[in-house]
Amino acid sequence: MKKKKNEKERLRDMLADSEFSIKGQCAISLLLTKLDIINTVLLIDSGRNVIQMKNGRMKSYESVCKKMQKKGLELNFETAVEKLNDLIGVRAICAYVDDIYRVAELVEKQKDIRIIKEKDYIKEPKKSGYQSLHLILEIAIAFQNGTQWIKMELQLRTAAMDYWANLDHQLRYKKGKKEAELIDEELRQCAEVIGNLDRKMLEIRKKIDKI
Numbered sequence: 133m134k135k136k137k138n139e140k141e142r143l144r145d146m147l148a149d150s151e152f153s154i155k156g157q158c159a160i161s162l163l164l165t166k167l168d169i170i171n172t173v174l175l176i177d178s179g180r181n182v183i184q185m186k187n188g189r190m191k192s193y194e195s196v197c198k199k200m201q202k203k204g205l206e207l208n209f210e211t212a213v214e215k216l217n218d219l220i221g222v223r224a225i226c227a228y229v230d231d232i233y234r235v236a237e238l239v240e241k242q243k244d245i246r247i248i249k250e251k252d253y254i255k256e257p258k259k260s261g262y263q264s265l266h267l268i269l270e271i272a273i274a275f276q277n278g279t280q281w282i283k284m285e286l287q288l289r290t291a292a293m294d295y296w297a298n299l300d301h302q303l304r305y306k307k308g309k310k311e312a313e314l315i316d317e318e319l320r321q322c323a324e325v326i327g328n329l330d331r332k333m334l335e336i337r338k339k340i341d342k343i
């Protein structure tokens with residue numbers, strides 16, 4: 133019992149204030165800078181900002197505990213680092229769906245990034261309707277005692293996908309089991325509308341590109 137409590141305390145401390153969290157912040161800064169450069173490269177090519185917004189975060193202790201409990205994992209720091217891909221995360225909002233894949237392609241080409249896994253929830257949305265492209269990757273950072281590869285998740289999505297995901301997230305906390313089924317179906321329908329909207333906007337942009 134005492135050991136479990138200590139493990140939980142250690143998990144909280146390691147996520148908040150430790151070498152791990154400092155290195156995580158470095159990984160976030162590095163990936164955000166890389167995305168800035170990628171945006172500039174694509175701006176030169178297309179004459180518009182392809183990445184409209186981006187941010188990074190270390191996953192909170194509460195959110196880590198919730199996710200680990202949901203997955204039936206023991207609450208300790210080593211298991212969290214091994215099993216959760218998004219302890220360190222960056223999200224970038226792109227203008228159009230095809231921009232997402234252009235950005236992903238350039239991320240994948242970086243010499244100091246290796247892709248561990250790609251989850252394409254745009255081609256195959258989740259049952260909930262959720263859409264985004266997730267890249268689970270490792271990024272190399274040169275520290276005093278050598279280079280370390282740090283695992284993190286990059287989520288790429290359009291503003292419409294982001295709008296849906298944020299409201300879905302909010303509503304999910306509020307809804308009880310009873311309402312869940314009805315709301316799930318409504319949210320799925322909204323996700324479809326959003327998918328269609330993104331496709332339509334892309335069609336319009338392509339028409340304008342041709343003129």
Ligand code: 0O2
Pocket residue numbers: 195199217218251258260261262266296297298300301
């Ligand atoms: P939070 O609170 O948003 O951070 P694995 O299945 O083990 O490969 P994971 O991470 O469980 O890995 O799988 P997944 O499904 O790729 O989910 C990763 C993240 O995507 C989630 O993190 C959410 O941020 C987001 N996500 C996935 N599905 C949904 C969804 O239906 N609605 C919304 N709003 N977001 C979703 P967390 O930690 O689960 O959640």
